[in-house]
Amino acid sequence: MRNYTHLLLDIEGTIVLDKLYAPVPGAVEWFNSLAPRGVRARLVTNNTTESPDDLYEILVSKGFVFEKSDYFTCLTEAVVRMRRRKIKSCYAMAAPAVKDYLRRQGIEPVENSSAQSILVGYDPTLTYEKMNMAVSAIIENGAVLFTLHRNRRFVNEKREIAMSAGPIAAALEHATLTRAVVCGKPERRFFLDAIKGWDVPEGEILMVSDDPFADLVGAKRLGMATCWVLTGSQRDPKAAEKIAVKHRPNYIFNSVVDIPA
Ligand SMILES: [Mg+2]
Missing domain, CATH: 3.40.50.1000 (HAD superfamily/HAD-like)
Known part of the structure; x- marks a missing residue:
């Protein structure tokens, strides 16, 4: 696998395990090592059970270090979309x-x-x-x-x-x-808003998620590279066979910590 300098990361099932937001083992250290190595990362989630501010605080309390400007939820996107329509x-x-x-x-x-x-x-x-x-x-x-x-x-x-x-x-x-x-994933507009300001072609961006069907197919339609991690709701790599070949994940790893970013 080549190195990617821009990562979009799903949250639940990808960097945390479940609704209790326990980090995937090693994910905090892995995530916090990205910025010092020059890798840009943004978090993208369809979480609807917490407010974006609460979820941000929860993730920070678990040890993840990131700016709110690198964090996109379907609700932050809903507000953007409502403002555009006044x-x-x-x-x-x-x-x-x-x-x-x-x-x-x-x-x-x-x-x-x-x-x-x-x-x-x-x-x-x-x-x-x-x-x-x-x-x-x-x-x-x-x-x-x-x-x-x-x-x-x-x-x-x-x-x-x-x-x-x-x-x-x-x-x-x-x-x-x-x-x-x-408003949320896998809408094209959501991904485009999430990568705004990143001055790289879509093919230089790697989207990582535990959902190979919605999240990764949506990102791949935009030309991004995709990586499926087996720490969430879908854990049988054979499930990828149900996806059209052109939309299948480029990479499959057991965990985000195995991604050589
Ligand atoms: Mg997920």
């Missing part, structure tokens, strides 16, 4: 921490159909009434529908299979005949 209010179908974050970023969280935007995230208290409020905001008030990502399922903190934001966004799209703006 949106000032949002009905967020998401955890209270997400609403607090929006408020701090100047986007007022509202709990009625007058919102200028709807944001689909992870809301374990979701009801039929809330869904109807979102539909009414879109149909009657022209609210713009955003979703943090289109993931179908995830394993929740009780280790149960749980429905993710994707099916909720799909239901709202179907009910309103609209298309949601997708």
Whole structure:
């Protein structure tokens, strides 16, 4: 494997093991050794259970050293996308921490159909009434529908299979005949915003993730090199055979610490 000077790194399953954010063994030392060796690294995550500020603090408390400007979540991207459209209010179908974050970023969280935007995230208290409020905001008030990502399922903190934001966004799209703006990975726009300011061709960038299907296929479509690590949700290297040859990961390693960056 050649050396890459620019890395995009997924967080969960890649540098930390799970929702308790325990680092992958050796990952803190490996990550912190990148900058002194002249390797640029940015973190990219679809995490929707913490606010970006909280997750940043958690990672720093685990020992990872990085600037907030090298850190992109689907929620930081949602704020960027809302600002570009001059949106000032949002009905967020998401955890209270997400609403607090929006408020701090100047986007007022509202709990009625007058919102200028709807944001689909992870809301374990979701009801039929809330869904109807979102539909009414879109149909009657022209609210713009955003979703943090289109993931179908995830394993929740009780280790149960749980429905993710994707099916909720799909239901709202179907009910309103609209298309949601997708904020996180593997959207092309998300990756382009994450590599902004890096003055290198996409082929010089290595995207590293435990998800060879969504994350790595999305990065590869943009021309990046991709590396699958087997520390997360997908651990059987044979799974790569289900992916079209041109979209398969360039490299497979047991752990990020094995990447000779
Ligand atoms: Mg992951």
